[in-house]
Every structure is written in C-alpha cells, then in structure tokens.
Amino acid sequence: xxxxxxxxxxxxxxxxxxxxxxxxxxxxHEYMSWYRQDPGMGLRLIHYSVGAGITDQGEVPNGYNVxxxxxxxxxxxxxxxxxxxxxxxxCASSDRESGGYTFGSGTRxxxx
Amino acid sequence: xxxxxQPPSMDCAEGRAANLPCNHSTISGNEYVYWYRQIHSQGPQxxxxxxxxNETNEMASLIITEDRKSSTLILPHATLRxxxxxxxxxxxxxxxxxxxxxxxGTLLTVNP
Numbered sequence: 090x091x092x093x094x095x096x097x098x099x100x101x102x103x104x105x106x107x108x109x110x111x112x113x114x115x116x117x118h119e120y121m122s123w124y125r126q127d128p129g130m131g132l133r134l135i136h137y138s139v140g141a142g143i144t145d146q147g148e149v150p151n152g153y154n155v156x157x158x159x160x161x162x163x164x165x166x167x168x169x170x171x172x173x174x175x176x177x178x179x180c181a182s183s184d185r186e187s188g189g190y191t192f193g194s195g196t197r198x199x200x201x
Numbered sequence: 202x203x204x205x206x207q208p209p210s211m212d213c214a215e216g217r218a219a220n221l222p223c224n225h226s227t228i229s230g231n232e233y234v235y236w237y238r239q240i241h242s243q244g245p246q247x248x249x250x251x252x253x254x255n256e257t258n259e260m261a262s263l264i265i266t267e268d269r270k271s272s273t274l275i276l277p278h279a280t281l282r283x284x285x286x287x288x289x290x291x292x293x294x295x296x297x298x299x300x301x302x303x304x305x306g307t308l309l310t311v312n313p
Contacts, residue, residue, distance in 0.1 A: 093244075120299040131288070131303035132245070139299050147300070179244050183299070189235065189247025190301060 091115050095180050095193035102170040102200045110165040110196050112180030120183040121163040122190070125149065125176040132179065138163055170200045205289045210308040213283075219276040221307055223289030226270040233292050234265060235301070236274045238285040245288065245303075248274065279311045 096111045114121065119140045124132040134147030138157040152174060154166040163182075167174060177197050181190040206224040213219040225234065235250040249256055249263045251272070256263045262275040276283055288306040 122299070122301070124303075131305050132301075134300060134302070137299055177242075181244075181301075189237070189250060190245075191247065192244030194244050195242075 093180055093182055093191050093193035095178075095196050097196060098194065099197045100199070102167070102198065104170060104172060104200060106170050108167050108170065110167075110178055110180075110198070112163045112165065112193060113161050114163075114180075114182040114191070115161065116182060116184070116191065117160060118182035118191075119160070119185050120190075121157065122147070122181045123153070123155065123163070123165045124179045124181065125174075126179065126195075127176050135165065135178075167198075172200045174198065175200045205291055205304055207287075207289050207304065207307045209305065210310070212310050212312060213276075213279045215281060215311050215313050216278055219279040219283065219309055219311070221274040221276075221287050221289075221309060222271065223274070224271045225289070225291050228269050228291055231293060234263065234269075234272050235290045235292050236261070236263065237288045237290065237301075237303075238283075239288070239306070240282075240285040248287075250292075276309075279309075281311050281313065283309065284311045285309060 093114045122137040123135040126132045133149050136155040138144045141160050144155050177195050179195050180193045183190040233250050236248040237245040239245045248260050251263045265272045286306040286308050
C-alpha cells in the first residue's frame with residue numbers, strides 16, 4: 090500500500106497562475122481532507138470530503154476548489170495563485186470509523 | 202469539538218519516559234482523544250487514540266483521567282527520533298468526526 094500520495098512535492102507559481110495539487114489514497118477511505126500549514130502555525134483545514142461526490146468547506150476555503158469524483162482522488166485547485174497561498178499543503182484520509190487519519194508527505198508551494 | 206491545551210515545549214533525556222500532558226476540560230461524552238506528531242517538515246503521523254480507557258500500542262501509551270478532562274501521552278523510552286511537535290486533538294465520534302482541529306501542540310525535544 091502506498092498510503093496517501095501527493096504530487097508534486099515542490100512547486101513555484103507566479104501570481105495569477107492556476108494549478109492543481111494531486112492527492113490519491115489506496116486504502117478505500119471515505120474521508121479525505123486538505124490542510125495548509127504556515128510557518129510556526131498548526132494545520133488549518135481547507136476543504137474536506139466525506140465520500141465521492143460530497144465536499145464541503147473547512148476553516149480557510151477561499152481561493153481553493155475541490156472535487157471528489159472517485160473514492161481514491163481528491164485534487165485541490167488553486168484558481169488564481171496569490172503570495173498568501175505560499176504554504177505547505179497536506180492531504181489526509183481516514184475511514185468512517187474512529188481510526189486515525191493518514192497524511193501525505195506534503196506539497197511545498199511558493200507563489201511569487 | 203472541545204478545545205485542548207498543551208504546554209508549548211518540553212525536554213526529555215534520551216532513554217527516559219516522555220510524559221506529554223493535555224487538558225480538554227470541555228470534552229463531551231462522545232469525543233475521543235487523539236494524539237498525532239509531526240517530525241520536522243513531514244506530514245503528521247497518527248500515534249494513538251482513546252475514549253475513556255487507557256490505551257497502549259507499539260508507539261505509546263495514553264492515560265485518560267477518570268473525569269476525562271485531561272490525558273497524558275507516554276513515550277516509554279524516548280529516542281532522538283521522537284523529537285517532534287505532538288498534537289492532542291479531540292475528535293467527535295458522531296456526525297462531524299471527519300474534522301481534525303489542530304492547535305499549536307507541544308514541541309518535544311529529546312536530548313542525548
């Protein structure tokens with residue numbers, strides 16, 4: 090099992106560009122989430138999904154879109170990148186029961 | 202979800218037990234206590250969780266007080282690789298259990 094796979098690991102964008110951060114899990118987990126982590130801060134929830142076709146906003150959703158067409162994939166789209174979106178992004182998945190979330194290794198994004 | 206309070210930092214000598222405290226005085230009956238850790242620049246790693254009984258796994262032990270208002274994560278024989286930020290999180294077991302709310306955690310430094 091690969092667990093949670095995030096691509097790319099690093100990315101530099103220019104202000105105004107768009108891109109998609111990819112997240113895939115092979116554990117058949119129903120729950121998937123995207124977090125961002127800024128220096129010296131904890132993780133903040135961007136968007137989450139409780140199953141294919143179901144998504145909702147977290148704490149800091151502005152500037153990001155998500156979709157969940159399959160159980161395995163949960164891409165995060167930046168519509169028009171801004172320097173404030175420079176951060177480390179983590180994807181995570183969990184099953185419906187009260188098990189622990191499995192996190193990916195992160196995508197380090199810099200917007201210049 | 203109930204809020205948690207953790208000390209910002211702690212030190213521990215290599216080979217000794219590390220006892221990390223967490224207060225969650227507003228925890229409700231259907232909320233679990235979860236512990237995660239984040240080693241520098243990596244994704245968070247699930248450690249253990251519990252409802253009201255003490256729990257033990259290959260990584261750590263979790264001691265929850267009888268009134269459930271506080272808990273302690275115990276790493277029985279800390280190593281240098283256990284240096285990380287440790288997050289105590291209260292997670293609902295019911296309808297909103299897909300959300301994890303991270304605080305700032307405790308930076309545990311294991312010294313040689």
